[in-house]
Amino acid sequence: TVLFRCSEFQRLESEVAALRKQLDDLAVVVTKNRDAHLFPNGRSVGGKLFKTDGSQGSFESSKATCSQAGGQLASPKNASENAAVQQIIARHNKAAYLGMNDIQSEGTFAYLCGGEIGYTNWADEEPNNAGGKEDCIEMYLDGKWNDRSCTERRLIVCEF
Ligand code: 289
Ligand code: CA
Numbered sequence: 001t002v003l004f005r006c007s008e009f010q011r012l013e014s015e016v017a018a019l020r021k022q023l024d025d026l027a028v029v030v031t032k033n034r035d036a037h038l039f040p041n042g043r044s045v046g047g048k049l050f051k052t053d054g055s056q057g058s059f060e061s062s063k064a065t066c067s068q069a070g071g072q073l074a075s076p077k078n079a080s081e082n083a084a085v086q087q088i089i090a091r092h093n094k095a096a097y098l099g100m101n102d103i104q105s106e107g108t109f110a111y112l113c114g115g116e117i118g119y120t121n122w123a124d125e126e127p128n129n130a131g132g133k134e135d136c137i138e139m140y141l142d143g144k145w146n147d148r149s150c151t152e153r154r155l156i157v158c159e160f
Contacts, residue, residue, distance in 0.1 A: 041053070052155055053156060062097050071158040075100055076119065082119070082121050096156070097156075099159075121143060136149065
């Protein structure tokens with residue numbers, strides 16, 4: 001058994017209180033930094049951050065840009081994440097590629113890390129694989145999805 005003397009216990013208590021204060025201060029700094037980083041071209045939702053640098057690229061170059069930045073191409077997995085990406089692209093007035101695609105297996109859209117997509121927000125009559133060569137997904141300004149050729153230029157939106 002370990003026996004603490006009263007004075008030892010009080011010292012530990014005040015150390016814990018000081019550490020708790022430091023953590024609270026740090027949380028304020030982190031939140032401020034996150035908000036500054038997201039202004040005005042990003043959104044935070046759940047644990048995810050979505051952000052654009054305002055540039056455009058094909059699916060492959062957008063994918064490379066996001067992974068070089070330490071993130072990946074925006075891949076919304078629910079209505080809240082979709083709304084966050086939609087707000088960014090509406091602000092820039094440009095459609096964006098999403099990460100999901102059916103390059104590997106026609107007709108089966110999968111996430112970049114593999115695995116069939118769960119949440120979808122297709123526009124009416126989509127996906128239609130027009131011309132037999134639409135393996136990527138663009139998000140329209142209203143947040144709806146269209147399968148589209150991977151070689152157009154679209155706003156680059158990454159998630160972190
Ligand atoms: O090349 C076809 C695309 O430009 C788009 O044309 C129409 O908006 C729809 O048929 C879309 O599905 C298609 O991706
Ligand atoms: Ca289409």
